[in-house]
Amino acid sequence: MIIRKAYKYRLNTNAETEQLMSQYAGNCRYLWNKSLALNLYHLQNNQPMIWYQELDWFSKLWKKSDDYAFLKLSPAQTLQQTLKQLERAFKDAFDKKQPLKKIPTFKKRGERDSFSFPQGFKIEGRRIFLPKIGWVNFRKSRDIEGTPKNVTVSRQGKYWFVSIQVEMETSEPIHPATSMIGMDMGVKRLFTLSNGDFEAPINVDCFKNKIKRLQKRLAKKVKFSNNWRKLKEKINRLHTKIAHIRHDILHKFSTTLSKSHAIIVLENLQIKNMTKSAKGDMDKPGSMVKQKSGLNRVILDQGWGLLKTFLEYKQLWLGGQVMYVDPKYTSQTCPVCQHANKLSRKSQSEFECVLCGHEEHADVVGAKNVLGRGHRLLACGEKDVSLLCEAGTRQFSNELEPAVA
Numbered sequence: 001m002i003i004r005k006a007y008k009y010r011l012n013t014n015a016e017t018e019q020l021m022s023q024y025a026g027n028c029r030y031l032w033n034k035s036l037a038l039n040l041y042h043l044q045n046n047q048p049m050i051w052y053q054e055l056d057w058f059s060k061l062w063k064k065s066d067d068y069a070f071l072k073l074s075p076a077q078t079l080q081q082t083l084k085q086l087e088r089a090f091k092d093a094f095d096k097k098q099p100l101k102k103i104p105t106f107k108k109r110g111e112r113d114s115f116s117f118p119q120g121f122k123i124e125g126r127r128i129f130l131p132k133i134g135w136v137n138f139r140k141s142r143d144i145e146g147t148p149k150n151v152t153v154s155r156q157g158k159y160w161f162v163s164i165q166v167e168m169e170t171s172e173p174i175h176p177a178t179s180m181i182g183m184d185m186g187v188k189r190l191f192t193l194s195n196g197d198f199e200a201p202i203n204v205d206c207f208k209n210k211i212k213r214l215q216k217r218l219a220k221k222v223k224f225s226n227n228w229r230k231l232k233e234k235i236n237r238l239h240t241k242i243a244h245i246r247h248d249i250l251h252k253f254s255t256t257l258s259k260s261h262a263i264i265v266l267e268n269l270q271i272k273n274m275t276k277s278a279k280g281d282m283d284k285p286g287s288m289v290k291q292k293s294g295l296n297r298v299i300l301d302q303g304w305g306l307l308k309t310f311l312e313y314k315q316l317w318l319g320g321q322v323m324y325v326d327p328k329y330t331s332q333t334c335p336v337c338q339h340a341n342k343l344s345r346k347s348q349s350e351f352e353c354v355l356c357g358h359e360e361h362a363d364v365v366g367a368k369n370v371l372g373r374g375h376r377l378l379a380c381g382e383k384d385v386s387l388l389c390e391a392g393t394r395q396f397s398n399e400l401e402p403a404v405a
């Protein structure tokens with residue numbers, strides 16, 4: 001397994017190197033802001049984004065002009081890295097899996113001053129060679145392990161630092177646990193495990209009520225007035241706070257789960273599709289719009305997608321696994337006799353098998369069935385578990401009810 005790591009050291013700069021570094025960082029900031037402004041303009045006018053290739057072409061044009069000739073003084077790769085970083089920042093901001101990432105913002109002088117080299121640098125003992133700058137000593141506090149892939153020079157306060165990103169091959173980790181667990185994500189409970197444990201949904205109602213109140217006040221203010229802006233800023237801060245709270249909780253849960261179980265089995269629910277389907281389409285204008293859109297809100301609210309992502313990468317680090325199984329009828333199949341019947345599901349939370357009379361909390365039933373399918377998948381590579389279930393479920397529609405099913 002290849003892992004990435006970064007080492008950061010303080011550089012021993014002199015007036016000359018500092019002057020060059022300030023200039024290079026300044027040029028990168030200039031290019032960032034100019035390219036950002038261009039893209040924001042495009043976004044506002046519903047025009048396609050300008051990605052790296054095109055921006056790079058533009059920047060070469062700017063370098064040739066008299067007005068922006070100062071860009072020529074910078075090492076070309078630092079400018080290209082800036083454009084790549086901008087592209088990355090935009091792509092992250094549009095990525096639904098990274099709700100905390102925002103649209104990139106303008107850089108101010110002296111704030112986050114930095115520039116990066118993907119190549120052309122050399123490290124020897126306690127000094128580093130930077131293109132167009134030369135050899136600079138650094139305060140080596142610990143040895144560098146792995147192959148350096150790129151370096152970033154940045155300013156913090158009055159000092160300059162170098163961050164060296166390395167890549168190294170490590171042996172596959174062996175997971176500390178040996179157990180396997182099934183997990184059912186739900187609405188009334190955030191998730192339920194096949195061992196009966198569960199977690200309550202994440203509750204951020206107090207912040208949401210506050211936002212609602214502020215939004216009512218906002219509606220009465222004159223748009224773009226000073227008070228309007230202040231209120232808007234306050235609302236945005238609350239939204240960020242909610243996102244952080246959710247992030248923290250999901251991190252806590254996923255860490256505990258990942259450390260305790262070598263294999264975590266989940267239902268293969270297409271969260272995107274589930275949240276989209278409420279409106280229906282031309283042929284079937286959504287008959288369940290109201291219930292489903294309520295459900296969709298909860299699904300997005302709870303951050304199931306985020307929890308899945310966290311579990312996946314934490315299991316990867318620890319040498320564990322996340323397995324996905326077919327979600328069909330997991331909440332209607334009896335974990336004891338395997339009889340699948342819609343009628344066994346008495347309510348949102350109650351399960352009572354119509355054949356053998358087995359009674360259990362419906363979410364635990366779901367999690368147990370998920371685990372069972374995981375075991376079967378491991379044992380005989382059985383992929384289409386739904387076929388097995390369908391034999392016993394002909395009597396009712398095979399339309400899967402989203403999430404609660």
Ligand SMILES: [Zn+2]
Pocket residue numbers: 334335336337338339353354355356357358
């Ligand atoms: Zn049964």
